[in-house]
Amino acid sequence: MSVRFVIDSLDFVRNESERHGKIHVAELTRLHSYLFDDDGELTYAVTGLLNGNGKPILRIVINGTLNLCCQRCLGKLEHALGVQTDLLLAKNENELRLYDEDDKIDCILASNNMNVMTLIEDEIILNLSISSRHPKDKCSSESLNNSNQTTNALSDHPFAALAALKKTH
Ligand SMILES: [Zn+2]
Incomplete structure (x- = not known):
């Protein structure tokens, strides 16, 4: 599976790197409990850059459609995914604790061995927890x-x- 990739996160920002590609939904194994079926493909882009305050961030963009299971009727629910999130890279545990106190900032610990697919999967799961039900008039329950x-x-x-x-x- 060529899409699995690991980065040195601060290096990735320093080099202003960008990676993008496609993921088959079936590859996102942690998502399976949310899914009606694992059809489809998502596109992703991960960019390393500095934010307005000169802090290193990873920008993650994910688009595509997932077939979720409606939490009311368990039927198929098409969900258009449109995730864009900036993850601030904390250089150490102290920095991480500091940033974590601010609800508006999503922060992760920088690592020279960061699995980007795990991050992408995390972001999708966060996005899903908001709503996975049919609208009332379309739900069969x-x-x-x-x-x-x-x-x-x-x-x-x-x-x-x-x-x-x-x-x-
Ligand atoms: Zn439903």
Whole structure:
């Protein structure tokens, strides 16, 4: 499998390197539990560059379509993947801890032995956790549509309670 590759991450940035290519979905073994089937291909690009503050980052871009399993009805759910993320490279554990305190920064420890496919797989998994369900009107699961209504009823409740409070003042 020629797509597996390992980089020296800080060297990769220093040389302003870029690697891009295609990955068969079937190769992303950690994704399999999310998938309806492993058809398809993703394109990726990894670029080493300095951000606005002169800090080394890896920019990861991934595009393509995955056939996910809908978490409601377990049917096939096409998911268009459009990931672009900048990973700041921390030079040591102290730097990593410092950056980790900032929620807006995605930071990883620099390494001279970094498996880029693992990073790509991580980013895809992060992207998937946001939503993997059909829209309500397209989903074949009835029971979960009902439980959504329950959720709506619950979320209405605090406002109803507030309104009631206001009336008493
Ligand atoms: Zn569904």
